[in-house]
Amino acid sequence: MKLITRNTDYALRAVCFMAKHKGKVVSVAELTRKLRVPRPFLRKILQSLNRSGILKSLRGQGGGFILAKDATQIFLMDIMRIFQGKLRLNDCLLKKLICPNKRSCPLRKKIAKIESYVLKELSAINIASLLE
Amino acid sequence: MKLITRNTDYALRAVCFMAKHKGKVVSVAELTRKLRVPRPFLRKILQSLNRSGILKSLRGQGGGFILAKDATQIFLMDIMRIFQGKLRLNDCLLKKLICPNKRSCPLRKKIAKIESYVLKELSAINIASLLE
DNA sequence: ACAAATGATACAATTATGGTATCATTTCTG
């Protein structure tokens, strides 16, 4: 069971690279060379990051991508959410067959507690803290 | 991102049912009726639980399955591990491209911490606690 | 005008999940 999927992974690499070269406009071509990530896939990923406001894009010759905010303001959870959706550990597959009344379902409660912890921790990790 | 997959779910339902009817030998036929789970799939699942020592099976006419241990001694994590493998949140996809030396990789450390928490919590939830 | 970049989007391959089918073996019952 993976917590982080491939596209989140690639996105992280790209964002970290750009954080290390703050202020520089980086093209997909360069990122592909530096990160060894399949180029068309990386493009798609960067476009998502752009739409989500993590990156800004500059079109035309000499264009590329650049961080839209400071590295301390971009969190792991933000990026995960873009590519993996909302973190939902719960959601009760086991409809009422385990617990009599889902209102007070003990399993749901326990899993909800785990979920909120994971969420809190992932939300606290920012890109800047991954560089040093 | 699901924490619990379908087969774990079905397994949980079955085990909970059997825990409620402690001592009774239950056939797949009966479980299928009660849980509304596809029969051949459920068979496969129960056979796994048998091989893993969660259930005992009794073959031949009048046979079926029965819990191999007390419901307080069967933990959510045990069942998850059977169907979903080891919980690995970490494993560094992002090979050395983020962190200079993976020995002291800050991301790995943080994720390892989250993993161990999740593991601990899931390991503490036993079947008996889901019945009441 | 042209080249170099991204935007949008449709399509394809691979893998994981969820599920079915079948035949062999065991055991109870008459």
Add this chain to the structure above:
DNA sequence: CAGAAATGATACCATAATTGTATCATTTGT
């Protein structure tokens, strides 16, 4: 002993999610 009712083992199939590729349109610097 014969036959039915159960599981054991295992191969196969279907669907969905993940991981990509390809292509054409648009923007922009020179």
